[in-house]
Amino acid sequence: MSYEPPAPPANLPTEIVNTLNESEPEQLRDVATYAQALAEHKEREARLEESTDQEEVEERPDELPDDVPSKATITIKEINDNRYYYWQWRDGNRVKSKYGSPVNPDE
Known part of the structure; x- marks a missing residue:
C-alpha cells in the first residue's frame, strides 16, 4: 500500500x-x-x-381502472412465452406498471 x-x-x-x-x-x-x-x-x-x-405500445381503451392515471398507456409484455397487457405511466423518475389482462392469442 x-x-x-x-x-x-x-x-x-x-x-x-x-x-x-x-x-x-x-x-x-x-x-x-x-x-x-x-x-x-x-x-x-x-x-x-x-x-x-x-415495448410495443397499443392504442389505449376508453376506460381506465380507477388507480391508473389518465396518462397511462397499454403495453404488451412477454413473460415466459405468454403475452400480457400492462398499464404503464411515469411517476416522477420512475416507471410504474399495473397488470391489465392476458393478450388474446387469436388477435
Missing part, C-alpha cells in the same frame, strides 16, 4: 473531492457503499426506461 494519498478521478468536482478529503474513514466507507448502491439503482432505472421505450 502506498504512503501517498490516492489521486481523485479527473472528472470528480473539486467540492466533492474536498469533502471526501475532510471525511473520516468510516464516513468514506459509508459514502462508497452508498455511491455503489446509487450507481446500481440509476443503471437499473436507465435499463427500465430503455426497455419501456422498446
Whole structure:
C-alpha cells in the first residue's frame, strides 16, 4: 500500500473531492457503499426506461381502472412465452406498471 494519498478521478468536482478529503474513514466507507448502491439503482432505472421505450405500445381503451392515471398507456409484455397487457405511466423518475389482462392469442 502506498504512503501517498490516492489521486481523485479527473472528472470528480473539486467540492466533492474536498469533502471526501475532510471525511473520516468510516464516513468514506459509508459514502462508497452508498455511491455503489446509487450507481446500481440509476443503471437499473436507465435499463427500465430503455426497455419501456422498446415495448410495443397499443392504442389505449376508453376506460381506465380507477388507480391508473389518465396518462397511462397499454403495453404488451412477454413473460415466459405468454403475452400480457400492462398499464404503464411515469411517476416522477420512475416507471410504474399495473397488470391489465392476458393478450388474446387469436388477435
